[in-house]
Amino acid sequence: MCAVGTQKEEWSSSVDAGHIYAILLAGLFAVAAGLVGSVALMKRMVLASDVMSHLALPGLGIAYLLKGNPLVGGGATLLLGTLLVWQLQKKTELATDASIGVVFAACLGIGALVTPNEDLLEALFGNFEKLSLPGFLLGTAAVMLVVAFLFGMKDRLILDLFSPDLAAATGVKVAYLDLGFMLVFSLTILVGLRFMGGLLSSALIIIPAATARQLTGRMAEFVVLASVVSLVSVTVGFLISTLILKTSTVGPTIVIVSVLLFVMSLLKKK
């Protein structure tokens, strides 16, 4: 397994291929986050989505503790957690939001406990660092998978969003479609985990979608716009972090830029 961005270093003024790969993948992540986020918003699963990104924290912590690859650790608990949330959502008798709240708190607690102190900040808020070519290719493949799923399942997703009952009556396997979407969602989080961290990687999925929803009432426009807003947030946030703040912790700046864009979108009437 290739080492993907485990080596820490400050962002320097000399830019090499590793930096270019990291910047390109950040852009691809932004596009995928916008697409996935717009569907998550329409599915009204924003709370569940937010929690899902925190599911990576215990795995990240264990990986840091064992000096392993954080993405493998984070990915493992993310996958387990996704299956857990999927099961919880299927069982409608359970109070889903309460269960999700418990899972969220547990993950944050365990994550913070097992993560070595010096790595805690990076686990929570991410760190923008060089990326190897295999890491870049893996990330790109993941983003392509996300985009292919969303476009391939577009019509089924529309029916499911409109009415899960009608989708099921039309022959759509709703439970598996939901699982597929949640896996794609987790995969997107995993791609963004390196530089956004376990606490913030879901923010870029949720906030740009909320912004785009304010700006348009048409689905195709909404989905594209969410990706554009996400890309703008990443670009502007990255530039401010590296050029003005001189920090490699770009996640918080990106989130603040995306929140500012959301606030601006509130000023526009639909």
Add this chain to the structure above:
Amino acid sequence: MADRLLSVRNLGVAFGSRVVLRELSFEVCSGDCLAIIGPNGAGKTVLLKALQHLIPYQGEVQWSPEARLGYVPQSVAADRELPLRVSELLAAKARVLHLADLEIVQVSSELNLSPEFLNAGIGILSGGQFQKILIAFALLGRPNVLLFDEPTASLDELTEERIYELVHQLQMQKGITLILVSHDLSVVYRYASRVLCLSKARVCMGPPKEIMTPETLEELYGAPPKFYRHIQEL
């Protein structure tokens, strides 16, 4: 004797320890209009879902091979906040079922849906217009059985009347079999060929004149049968 389309035997549905339907058996023949009546919580919507295998059940639900189902759920079961046009919704179903584009045109003309209407966002439609969309959605795929769940709940009387006229026309013109959940007993009396009454106390089935007696209705709803008197005055 008309062909038997649906045969239900010993159907039972329970959510955890709460039993909603128990030992229900009935049949529906081609061309029937079966109305399902009963108080809130009697399991009418649950029955419609079980008939379409949308929820787990015990017992047997057997459709004849030629049955093609169309489902019109309660309008509250659909998300009207979606940024979606009517035409996009219909096109999505047509693509999932691999239907020709012509089908959308045909269904639109049968229901008199104008191009402006098809181009409208689902969020701006009135209750009656939205109900029409749900019917158009159900008609895509040429069903010969329509399952309606309270098609006129929350609609004003005039719109309600139009929706039922539309449904009745579909039945007459296309020979569609209807399975209809309704709270409106005068409508049931007018259109249903058979009535299935569901309540916790009892289940009964038969022609409207036999089933919708003051005694049965009072037993079913636990209230004096105002509707019956109203119907008798018509």
